Amino acid sequence: MRSKFLKLSGVLVASVLAVSAVSAQETNEVEQLRKELREMRERMQSLEQKLGSIEQRPAAVAIMPPAANLEPAPVAASSWRPTDPVRAKRGGAYMDIAFDGLFAVGGSTAKDIEGGTQLGGHDPNQRGFTVQNTELTFSGAVDAYFRGQANVILQIDSEGESLLELEEVFAETTSLPGNLQIKAGQFFSDVGRLNTQHPHAWAFVDQPLVNGRFLGGDGLRNPGVRLSWLVPTPFYSELFFGVQNSQGETASSFRSAGGGHGGEEPEGLPFGYRHPDNDRGVRHVTDLLFTPRYAMSFDLTDSQTLLVGASGAFGPNANGSAGDTMTQIYGVDLYWKWKPTDAHGGFPFVSFQTEAMLRHYELGSFDWDEDGDLALSPGEVENLATGDPAVLAAETVTDYGLYAQLLYGFRKGWVAGLRCDFVGGEQGDYEKLDLALEGDALGRDPLRDQRWRISPNLTWYPTEFSKVRLQYNYDDRRGIGEDHSVWLQFEFLLGAHAAHKF
Amino acid sequence: MITRTKLDAANRAARSSKSQAPTSREIPSLKLQRRGGAQRGLWRFVFGASLVLGAWCLVLSSAHARLNVVATTPDIAAIAKEIGGDKIELTTMARPKEDPHFVDAKPSFILKLNKADVLIHGGAELEVGWLPKLIEQARNAKIVGAAKGEVRCCEGVKMLEVPEKLDRSGGDIHAAGNPHFLVDPENAKIVAHHITDAFVSLDAANREFYEANSKHFMAALDAKLAEWQAKLAPFKGQHIVAYHNSWLYFAERFGLKIEIFLEPKPGIPPSPSHLAVVMAKMKEQNARVVIVDPYLNRKTAETVARGTGAKVVNVTQFPGGVKGTEGGYIALMDYLVNSLATALGEKK
Numbered sequence: 001m002r003s004k005f006l007k008l009s010g011v012l013v014a015s016v017l018a019v020s021a022v023s024a025q026e027t028n029e030v031e032q033l034r035k036e037l038r039e040m041r042e043r044m045q046s047l048e049q050k051l052g053s054i055e056q057r058p059a060a061v062a063i064m065p066p067a068a069n070l071e072p073a074p075v076a077a078s079s080w081r082p083t084d085p086v087r088a089k090r091g092g093a094y095m096d097i098a099f100d101g102l103f104a105v106g107g108s109t110a111k112d113i114e115g116g117t118q119l120g121g122h123d124p125n126q127r128g129f130t131v132q133n134t135e136l137t138f139s140g141a142v143d144a145y146f147r148g149q150a151n152v153i154l155q156i157d158s159e160g161e162s163l164l165e166l167e168e169v170f171a172e173t174t175s176l177p178g179n180l181q182i183k184a185g186q187f188f189s190d191v192g193r194l195n196t197q198h199p200h201a202w203a204f205v206d207q208p209l210v211n212g213r214f215l216g217g218d219g220l221r222n223p224g225v226r227l228s229w230l231v232p233t234p235f236y237s238e239l240f241f242g243v244q245n246s247q248g249e250t251a252s253s254f255r256s257a258g259g260g261h262g263g264e265e266p267e268g269l270p271f272g273y274r275h276p277d278n279d280r281g282v283r284h285v286t287d288l289l290f291t292p293r294y295a296m297s298f299d300l301t302d303s304q305t306l307l308v309g310a311s312g313a314f315g316p317n318a319n320g321s322a323g324d325t326m327t328q329i330y331g332v333d334l335y336w337k338w339k340p341t342d343a344h345g346g347f348p349f350v351s352f353q354t355e356a357m358l359r360h361y362e363l364g365s366f367d368w369d370e371d372g373d374l375a376l377s378p379g380e381v382e383n384l385a386t387g388d389p390a391v392l393a394a395e396t397v398t399d400y401g402l403y404a405q406l407l408y409g410f411r412k413g414w415v416a417g418l419r420c421d422f423v424g425g426e427q428g429d430y431e432k433l434d435l436a437l438e439g440d441a442l443g444r445d446p447l448r449d450q451r452w453r454i455s456p457n458l459t460w461y462p463t464e465f466s467k468v469r470l471q472y473n474y475d476d477r478r479g480i481g482e483d484h485s486v487w488l489q490f491e492f493l494l495g496a497h498a499a500h501k502f
Numbered sequence: 503m504i505t506r507t508k509l510d511a512a513n514r515a516a517r518s519s520k521s522q523a524p525t526s527r528e529i530p531s532l533k534l535q536r537r538g539g540a541q542r543g544l545w546r547f548v549f550g551a552s553l554v555l556g557a558w559c560l561v562l563s564s565a566h567a568r569l570n571v572v573a574t575t576p577d578i579a580a581i582a583k584e585i586g587g588d589k590i591e592l593t594t595m596a597r598p599k600e601d602p603h604f605v606d607a608k609p610s611f612i613l614k615l616n617k618a619d620v621l622i623h624g625g626a627e628l629e630v631g632w633l634p635k636l637i638e639q640a641r642n643a644k645i646v647g648a649a650k651g652e653v654r655c656c657e658g659v660k661m662l663e664v665p666e667k668l669d670r671s672g673g674d675i676h677a678a679g680n681p682h683f684l685v686d687p688e689n690a691k692i693v694a695h696h697i698t699d700a701f702v703s704l705d706a707a708n709r710e711f712y713e714a715n716s717k718h719f720m721a722a723l724d725a726k727l728a729e730w731q732a733k734l735a736p737f738k739g740q741h742i743v744a745y746h747n748s749w750l751y752f753a754e755r756f757g758l759k760i761e762i763f764l765e766p767k768p769g770i771p772p773s774p775s776h777l778a779v780v781m782a783k784m785k786e787q788n789a790r791v792v793i794v795d796p797y798l799n800r801k802t803a804e805t806v807a808r809g810t811g812a813k814v815v816n817v818t819q820f821p822g823g824v825k826g827t828e829g830g831y832i833a834l835m836d837y838l839v840n841s842l843a844t845a846l847g848e849k850k
Binding site: 295412 | 599601604608609612633635638639642646647670674769796798799
């Protein structure tokens with residue numbers, strides 16, 4: 001019992017001793033920590049002092065007296081202090097504003113210039129003078145997260161009517177993680193290279209034919225959102241994915257109402273000889289327009305750069321009355337530029353650009369007996385085999401086209417260019433029928449039939465802010481014939497000239 | 503410093519013991535009841551291997567932690583090289599002979615800017631025609647909007663020829679003033695300070711290295727500046743003819759007059775009538791030297807020189823732009839001062 005008590009008390013004493021020893025050790029540690037804290041504080045103070053002296057150093061440089069044997073040169077004036085504002089003026093505005101005026105004058109042997117020989121909405125549209133494009137551009141940083149841009153276009157059409165277009169209005173993120181970037185608003189779809197460029201940046205007076213036919217006179221652009229990803233490859237490569245509305249006048253090949261510039265129905269027969277009368281709205285996500293693109297670039301040498309891309313555009317079209325017709329566009333593009341490393345003002349240079357596109361277009365079934373009287377009425381297409389209004393079956397038609405352009409900047413401010421255009425399509429079943437409108441036999445669809453164009457031109461840029469361009473177009477449309485056009489273009493730019501993309 | 507390391511070591515030890523303890527308990531209890539010794543060994547191996555791999559990745563990433571620096575023009579790059587030495591990964595956008603106003607916005611630059619820790623640019627609109635679009639596409643917050651990694655060289659430089667009125671009828675204008683300020687060694691010192699500050703704040707571990715390099719560069723510049731000024735002193739007030747108005751700061755520093763230009767207005771190509779006026783002025787002012795940058799038209803300069811008995815001297819603002827300037831900023835200034843002193847000193 002006693003020994004037990006002794007043992008117990010021994011254990012107790014031992015444990016008390018141990019605890020006190022531990023606490024003593026703790027007090028020591030606390031002391032130690034305090035001491036360390038003090039030391040750190042002192043260290044920080046001395047660092048702060050050092051930092052202060054470092055911050056004043058640039059001033060010391062600026063007031064350094066210039067070397068002995070010269071009188072004080074104004075460059076070394078001692079006035080700058082770190083607190084002084086930066087002297088770079090930015091005009092006091094929160095955005096850059098620019099105005100661009102683009103005009104053309106000329107003539108053509110063709111009688112159907114607007115929408116006929118010239119497919120672009122900003123092409124010269126009549127003999128005599130054309131106001132091609134007057135564009136107001138606003139751009140700048142929105143805040144720390146977004147950049148904004150707006151391109152508002154004023155135009156006078158061939159009838160003398162003033163038009164207002166909201167060409168592009170979008171915001172773009174500047175610092176999203178994961179090398180991502182989001183663009184949202186109204187913008188040009190990333191299909192090929194030329195579609196995203198504004199008329200001011202084009203190397204020719206007019207738009208290539210393949211762009212006019214497949215992407216529309218005003219370019220494929222609509223409200224939507226685009227995600228792009230800078231792919232972590234050793235060379236530049238970027239993946240784009242756009243989702244946009246597929247309706248509206250700027251969605252040619254998709255649910256565009258008419259296809260003509262400014263929303264008016266084009267003259268003559270509609271695409272595929274059937275009205276786009278099935279604008280079914282957006283019932284499902286597949287009723288939107290999807291535009292994926294992948295672009296890559298390589299610096300072949302110090303003076304040669306190559307940019308290649310592949311794009312697609314997928315969405316519904318409003319053709320016929322079935323309500324389930326879709327369009328697919330596939331495109332590849334290539335841009336190559338040579339500019340010696342000792343070029344003066346960007347000259348000389350040689351560049352080659354080409355885009356090729358393929359379109360599968362589903363035509364809906366369509367009954368030309370639009371008034372339902374079972375007999376041929378004025379304005380209805382007749383099937384000559386039966387004498388009744390034509391009934392067109394659903395089918396998919398395939399069209400293709402390309403352009404290639406070569407530019408040679410042979411001396412400062414002077415560029416000679418040559419562009420070749422080709423568009424064509426496989427004959428559709430409806431084109432093989434014996435059709436007629438108001439007694440005139442219809443053959444190949446003029447909106448799909450084959451045509452060529454060759455356009456040499458010469459441009460003089462007095463500065464980056466103005467240009468004068470002379471262009472000749474040789475047109476050869478199958479079934480219509482040859483045409484010759486000459487256009488003289490003039491452009492001026494006020495305000496900020498935004499840097500160009502490659 | 504010692505205390506900080508001690509604490510860090512203690513923390514690390516605590517963290518690693520915490521993270522290791524549960525794993526070593528979990529693995530046998532969860533998985534190994536149903537599996538034999540071979541699996542146990544395998545799991546240990548996997549665990550160990552992933553630890554080693556992780557540590558290796560850490561080592562690799564810290565070894566690769568050299569600052570990624572992009573400089574727009576070779577003169578800026580040369581100063582960055584003086585200060586950063588082998589502690590930085592340096593990319594120069596414009597080539598030495600390239601016209602810095604008209605560099606193509608190549609997509610490969612987007613990639614370079616995307617990976618950059620530091621972007622050093624003039625900041626005075628010299629690069630306005632190509633840099634902004636690249637920065638927009640680079641999606642790198644580290645180098646925009648007054649971030650630590652954006653170095654605007656012009657800050658603190660006394661800009662000359664800042665226009666009172668912005669009017670393009672006078673030719674190309676730079677709202678921030680004449681952007682060719684780096685040919686004055688005093689401005690090079692200011693730029694060196696900006697670059698040192700940026701490197702030190704982004705890579706504090708190498709602070710002493712950067713500061714020592716900076717000090718060394720400044721001292722070398724000071725010594726050289728006296729030498730350069732002495733060499734050009736005999737020609738004080740003499741006229742030199744240039745193609746483009748990009749030598750103002752050089753002229754001011756060394757007491758020369760570079761006020762006659764082959765271009766009638768900045769960016770406007772020379773016309774015969776303007777060249778006639780230039781030649782008359784040259785004779786009147788007894789100007790005997792015409793300087794030409796590698797990207798400008800030497801033929802025009804030669805025509806004018808022939809007509810006036812002057813000498814054409816190849817100059818450059820960028821190290822590597824003319825043979826003999828490859829060595830860096832000081833080699834460039836040496837070349838400029840020596841070749842001009844020689845040309846100006848030739849018998850009339």
